[in-house]
Amino acid sequence: MPETQPVRETISEAEERFERIRRTTGLFLAPALFLLIYFWPMPGLKPQAHTLAAVMAFTITCWITECIPIPVASLLGPTLAVVFGVAGAKEAYTAMADPTVLLFLGGFVLAKAMEVHGLDRRFALRILSLGSVSRTSTMILLGVGGVTCFLSMWLSNTATAAMMFPITMGVLLALNRIIASMHGREVNNSKYQTGMLLMIAYAASIGGMGTPIGTPPNMITIGLIEKATGLRIAFFQWMMLAVPIMLLMFLVMWVYFNWRCPSIQKDLKGAADFIATERKALGTWKRGEANALIAFLVAVALWVTPGVIALVSGTTSPLFKAYNNIFPEASVALIAASLLFFLPVNFQQREFTLSWKQAVNIDWGTLLLFGGGLSLGEMMFKTGLAEAMGKGLVSMTGAHTLLAITALGQLVAILLTETTSNTAAATMVVPVVIGIASAAGVNPIPPAVAAGLGASMAFVLPVSTPPNAIVYGSGMVPITQMVKYGFLLDVIGYFLVLAGVLILTPLVGL
Structure with a gap:
């Protein structure tokens, strides 16, 4: 066919x-x-x-x-x-060198490394292959939207949507082939296609709400609040506030699109084959991917640690204050970004995880x-x-x-x-x-x-x-x-x- x-x-x-x-x-x-x-x-x-x-x-x-x-x-x-x-x-x-600007500079460099080495794509396909995500049209919609939402918490909304778009188009193409084979003819499933593509766009915007680095308005808000009141909203503190709102909005959106944009075929077991093929094409983990993941995890760990300390000993404890003085969020972003220029991909040729030629394209x-x-x-x-x-x-x-x-x-x-x-x-x-x-x-x-x-x-x-x-x-x-x-x-x-x-x-x- x-x-x-x-x-x-x-x-x-x-x-x-x-x-x-x-x-x-x-x-x-x-x-x-x-x-x-x-x-x-x-x-x-x-x-x-x-x-x-x-x-x-x-x-x-x-x-x-x-x-x-x-x-x-x-x-x-x-x-x-x-x-x-x-x-x-x-x-x-x-203000051009405000810590808010430098925090996003480091975040952009981390995102560029994930993009260059395909780590973001590996994450997306891995999540889509979990359990029953790719077996029904309802779960595929949840999987595609959920991956987009999660990635957008850490990457730019635009980069996330741009990466998920071709993956989703491939999934839609596979679904159309499956549905056509079931019905013996081509079938118009455009309403579901519209819903899934809008799910990507909207999930990218909603996911960006979840972390301070998820989207620029978050850091603009944090920066202006600090300048006006002297209070700095911590990374983890923002997440405790924004993630519940983000999750609720995402779930409402998923239910809404399942209701308004249903697929004409609910059972879509064959979609797993497409995702498996895409994952196989990625091959085994490469050094660049591993290095980008290390830098990313270092950043996340250092960003979240103040929130953990605050939960255990409070925001007035000497440990909390000392940690924030040593590792403010902008410094964490720049440390993690700098790691990418030290972690080697091929040390004999002095090739590192990210080159300045690549980083300058942020x-x-x-x-x-x-x-x-x-x-x-x-x-x-x-x-x-x-x-x-x-x-x-x-x-x-x-x-x-x-x-x-x-x-x-x-x-x-x-x-x-x-x-x-x-x-x-x-x-x-x-x-x-x-x-x-x-x-x-x-x-x-x-x-x-x-x-x-x-x-x-x-x-x-x-x-x-x-x-x-x-x-x-x-x-x-x-x-x-x-x-x-x-x-x-x-x-x-x-x-x-x-x-x-x-x-x-x-x-x-x-």
């Missing part, structure tokens, strides 16, 4: 037209807003805060419209702040966005702009309780992240939410965390996040289906995250 290809849908050109209009608009709107705000009288603001408001309007417009590359806009924002006297150069650019743009966002966020606190915006929004919306401010911050983050990058959304919303909470006299941490997690809930549009774009580009996910399923998941996720944050933050000491 000939190979049965997945059923594809025609890709609309509407997205391409929208992108052109969006970017062209931004080229004119960004400078216009800057000039309008800069020259508009604002007697209630200090001069530096007034100028920073104009700079923020320019930068945010560039982020949303992408009229210039987002990393360039992230550098230009602090630069304009220096040029127009908001801050000195040292103050504005210090996502530097996201690091620049981190640095620029942290710089602007810190200036918002120091100039009083965040507090002024917070008071204004409290007055406009009437939000003055913890519940109202948390709900408002998360809602704004979700709305923004559908049209701009999740990092930019977090950078825009989190400092303002902290300002609102401070103005209202409530604990700013739950609203900030809810906004940070809300920035990862980009489920509606292909342009919302790269994982969405990856599966949309397959031609098997019509935009109408993504909007329909994604909108409902946004609504469900909104209430799950809101309730989870309000319940769990006090339980983990926040």
Whole structure:
């Protein structure tokens, strides 16, 4: 029987037209807003805060419209702040080497090593081959989504989706052959295909919530909370808060797609053959894979240890404080990343686990966005702009309780992240939410965390996040289906995250 290809849908050109209009608009709107705000009288603001408001309007417009590359806009924002006297150069650019940025730098290098040596693919295929995962359409959906969710806790959402996409396409192709052989003809199973591909995209975003390094908004949130309150949320502490929310959202999504996108054939025993063939093609473990795993486990162990110490002896114990002074999270990431350049693959030829030529291909743009966002966020606190915006929004919306401010911050983050990058959304919303909470006299941490997690809930549009774009580009996910399923998941996720944050933050000491 000939190979049965997945059923594809025609890709609309509407997205391409929208992108052109969006970017062209931004080229004119960004400078216009800057000039309008800069020259508009604002007697209630200090001069530096007034100028920073104009700079923020320019930068945010560039982020949303992408009229210039987002990393360039992230550098230009602090630069304009220096040029127009908001801050000195040292103050504005210090954030580029903030521990948050260095933590992600180390995480990116670790992820690159796993990608170069295929360790991420070996993990994925191994989990998919466990037990009964590949025997029914329901369990395959759970397995593919679960692997994506787990890997996205440690790798970038985009890299995880990009790796899982071809594996999933292969699984779908095998399933189509199995179903066709059972029915004696080709059968349209496009609804299940759409559900599985959306499962990859959404699981990548949901999984990123689980750890501080899972996705940039998490570290943006942690960094801005520390700058505003002086409190540093520990790696394990974030996991205790975010992992239960992540797991609940994932399970709800799995049940939802099983209900809305069922396969026409539930029993799919033959899928195991495809996964077994793919695993066999990987061969035995190679030195590079083992070395990458060693570095990864070193990082995870050192990151989790403070949480274990805190559970045993408390956060005020001398051991806990000493450990955090010696092994702050950024240092752990850099130590583990540096190991990759010491662990040999072939010592005789002086070949090590990772070369600089390979490492240099990490996502530097996201690091620049981190640095620029942290710089602007810190200036918002120091100039009083965040507090002024917070008071204004409290007055406009009437939000003055913890519940109202948390709900408002998360809602704004979700709305923004559908049209701009999740990092930019977090950078825009989190400092303002902290300002609102401070103005209202409530604990700013739950609203900030809810906004940070809300920035990862980009489920509606292909342009919302790269994982969405990856599966949309397959031609098997019509935009109408993504909007329909994604909108409902946004609504469900909104209430799950809101309730989870309000319940769990006090339980983990926040």
